[in-house]
Amino acid sequence: MERKLLYEGKAKRIYEIKDKPGLYIQEFKDDATAFNGLKKEQIKNKGILNTSITTALFGYLMKNGIPTHFVEKISNTEMIVKRVKIVQAEVVCRNIAAGSLVKRYGIEEGKELKPPIVEYYFKSDELGDPLFTEAHIYELGLATPEELDHIKELTLKINSLLKTFFAERKLLLVDFKLEYGKDDEGNIILADEISPDTCRLWDSETRMKLDKDRFRFNLGGVEEAYEEINKRLS
């Protein structure tokens, strides 16, 4: 397929496809960054593993009625996706306290959150992806109240589906980040990826971290953790 690079992010590239104006190729890279780009390395095979994990999880969600941008996996590191306009609010859903929730508010790591907490972050590298609220999202014109209600509802449904899916594989879904997009018909659909780059996943019994926190905090065994997740999903 003839393609043209449209956008290169920290962990992925997006290409336009010639003769298929409604579709993009999403390619996963081995590059890993943390702390808003301050820490930057490569994780061997991450592109392959995250492609495998994301396509498996998107397939599962679609079978359960969640609309996503996923069309087809075309190689080890590439999937075809629907063209969307990304909503510039990243959505984080938390089941267990970790990461910035611990650092920002002093909540104890590992505390179960009941109900789950949904947060929004302004997708802006320049501003450091700051936390913001529904009121800011409306003021910035990033989504309407109806769209955001729908996004929140989809997020809680996805959370419920993923929690069950991971629990069956002896994994705790601690928290995860989603991005949504608007397709050509104006429908809000799930976009981006779901992988150990964007989820915190702990082993249910040992509570061992099997996600990007191993990279963030130099815990070692980063590739092995991603491989373990992929193995449990297959």
Next chain:
Amino acid sequence: MERKLLYEGKAKRIYEIKDKPGLYIQEFKDDATAFNGLKKEQIKNKGILNTSITTALFGYLMKNGIPTHFVEKISNTEMIVKRVKIVQAEVVCRNIAAGSLVKRYGIEEGKELKPPIVEYYFKSDELGDPLFTEAHIYELGLATPEELDHIKELTLKINSLLKTFFAERKLLLVDFKLEYGKDDEGNIILADEISPDTCRLWDSETRMKLDKDRFRFNLGGVEEAYEEINKRLS
């Protein structure tokens, strides 16, 4: 009145009163701090001016049906207030973009916000008073959904009252911070203060800043600005 210091904050002291267990004395200091205590100075007569301004504004709000902790002004720098347990969520209401809204989200200073934006900040010097959301407030147990709905409703009503009051005095109410408390009967009432320390106030015509931003950003004429506000309120 025999008194015992209960709490000393950055700009005020709170005393228990012997023989009056339901009441406190709130004393305003000349001390001014900014940027989470990094900048620290004294502003001459600030205690006197903020006592005068706060008691005038609380009196006006109470006449208009807003429950507050204000009981009586007893000296140039002191007011008697009802004993409350402070809700550890500071409430900020914004009519015009300024301050952290500009810095955090890149919204242009001076832009009118429609509708006004209500934000919550975790009252914690240690954590640097971070922005948080209703979900965090419930998780931290700082207020119930019913209490927070009531706080938001009161805040918007106060905003509307204050905007009118200031407009009649050729002042723009850009934004302001409120603190609420629970009285002995469990009622949510307005507490703390309302002054140029806690409001951004601009002259309606010249848009000159007449508030603590003059201190924060070394604009000069700090005492004069507080005096001008007090003069326009009398």
